[in-house]
Amino acid sequence: MRGFGATLGLYEPGRGFLYRTAPAPKAVASLACAVAVIAWRSPTTTAVALLLTFGVLIVGARLSPVRVLRMLLPAAPVLGILALYQGLAQDWLRAFVVVGGITACLLAARALTLTTATQDLLDGVVRLVRPFRRLGADPERFALALSIMLRSIPYLAGLFVDVRQAARARGLERNPRVVVTPLVLGAVAYAHRTGEALAARGLGEGDLDEDPPDDRTGP
Amino acid sequence: MQPARTTVTGTAGTGRRSTRRRWDATDLSLVAVFAALIAALAILPGIPVGPLGVPITLQTLGVLLAGLVLGPARGTAAVLLYLVAGLIGLPVFSGFSGGFGVLAGPTAGYLLAFPLAALVAGLLTLGVLRRTHKFRVVLLFLAALTASLLTIHPLGITGLMINAGLPLRDAILVDVVYLPGDVVKDVLAALLAVSVHRAFPRLLAAKPPLRA
Numbered sequence: 396m397r398g399f400g401a402t403l404g405l406y407e408p409g410r411g412f413l414y415r416t417a418p419a420p421k422a423v424a425s426l427a428c429a430v431a432v433i434a435w436r437s438p439t440t441t442a443v444a445l446l447l448t449f450g451v452l453i454v455g456a457r458l459s460p461v462r463v464l465r466m467l468l469p470a471a472p473v474l475g476i477l478a479l480y481q482g483l484a485q486d487w488l489r490a491f492v493v494v495g496g497i498t499a500c501l502l503a504a505r506a507l508t509l510t511t512a513t514q515d516l517l518d519g520v521v522r523l524v525r526p527f528r529r530l531g532a533d534p535e536r537f538a539l540a541l542s543i544m545l546r547s548i549p550y551l552a553g554l555f556v557d558v559r560q561a562a563r564a565r566g567l568e569r570n571p572r573v574v575v576t577p578l579v580l581g582a583v584a585y586a587h588r589t590g591e592a593l594a595a596r597g598l599g600e601g602d603l604d605e606d607p608p609d610d611r612t613g614p
Numbered sequence: 615m616q617p618a619r620t621t622v623t624g625t626a627g628t629g630r631r632s633t634r635r636r637w638d639a640t641d642l643s644l645v646a647v648f649a650a651l652i653a654a655l656a657i658l659p660g661i662p663v664g665p666l667g668v669p670i671t672l673q674t675l676g677v678l679l680a681g682l683v684l685g686p687a688r689g690t691a692a693v694l695l696y697l698v699a700g701l702i703g704l705p706v707f708s709g710f711s712g713g714f715g716v717l718a719g720p721t722a723g724y725l726l727a728f729p730l731a732a733l734v735a736g737l738l739t740l741g742v743l744r745r746t747h748k749f750r751v752v753l754l755f756l757a758a759l760t761a762s763l764l765t766i767h768p769l770g771i772t773g774l775m776i777n778a779g780l781p782l783r784d785a786i787l788v789d790v791v792y793l794p795g796d797v798v799k800d801v802l803a804a805l806l807a808v809s810v811h812r813a814f815p816r817l818l819a820a821k822p823p824l825r826a
Contacts, residue, residue, distance in 0.1 A: 552654045
């Protein structure tokens with residue numbers, strides 16, 4: 396509907412060794428950063444994590460230091476308040492440890508999404524589910540659910556904007572019920588339409604040798 | 615015979631006791647579309663409410679709605695799908711953030727509480743819808759309120775203590791600021807869920823009469 400599709404996926408093409416690294420090691424490194432910062436809370440950990448993430452982003456994705464700092468802008472208000480609070484209520488070393496640690500992890504996560512195409516990320520997470528197939532997991536249906544979800548976000552966001560404009564035209568934009576009800580009903584109807592379309596193509600159902608899943612046939 | 619993912623199967627078992635059927639295509643797309651709904655509500659600007667026009671963000675509304683509308687199994691699955699999408703780096707959390715970095719951030723506790731909130735809200739909703747047709751708005755409001763008080767707030771406070779390094783008293787003070795807005799969202803979620811169940815009566819209810 397509207398141009399919200401472009402907001403999804405944070406991949407920006409570029410050059411550097413980060414772009415040539417497979418998604419899995421990058422994801423592990425970004426997760427390891429979060430674990431390390433939470434588990435060993437010390438000035439050394441924070442300093443090392445900050446230096447590493449900054450260094451890797453500057454060298455591995457060939458970004459200027461200013462661009463790396465700009466990536467932190469969305470989180471800046473929260474980080475600033477937290478730093479101020481920690482510095483005044485406790486001491487400034489602690490403020491550095493806590494806020495620096497969070498900053499490093501945000502950058503590490505951003506390094507993954509910046510240098511990995513969205514489709515590769517999705518493929519990676521589906522591959523992650525595959526070993527659990529024996530336990531009843533179904534990677535194909537999981538992948539299908541993920542792609543339906545991604546396809547639906549722009550539709551729902553567009554619907555939300557339309558509904559809000561309609562409410563504003565009636566002077567009701569301050570009433571959240573008027574704004575959200577059509578959105579939620581629209582989402583459920585959209586899901587039913589999608590489900591029917593999938594069923595018509597034989598997608599998303601279970602194995603064919605099972606009983607028909609509808610148990611609401613009644614007497 | 616299982617839902618889409620192993621993490622969900624445990625909860626699915628508690629949700630439907632005797633008839634554990636496999637999800638059909640509509641269940642699958644309901645789960646996916648509700649995950650998308652939570653994402654859409656989280657990333658779009660909040661709605662100004664009341665005379666002062668204080669904006670409320672609608673991420674938790676989406677989470678509670680998933681439980682109230684889809685029930686415990688599909689609701690929890692929708693929230694988990696949303697979390698997975700956000701954790702691998704899609705910008706679907708509030709303020710267009712995403713990635714493992716949020717696990718170290720101050721709001722990690724709230725995010726990790728969301729699937730539990732949907733589970734509790736869904737279980738309570740199932741009980742309400744199967745037993746009574748009266749006072750549904752009030753009962754579903756209580757279900758949503760119970761879910762958020764039992765899961766989102768305690769885990770959110772824990773997250774603030776661990777990740778932001780706040781002492782317990784300060785963490786509670788930070789958390790309490792969100793309580794009034796949460797009550798508004800619980801009321802809204804209950805009103806919306808009743809509308810949805812009226813418009814789509816077969817979504818969640820209409821099972822036990824065969825046995826009763």
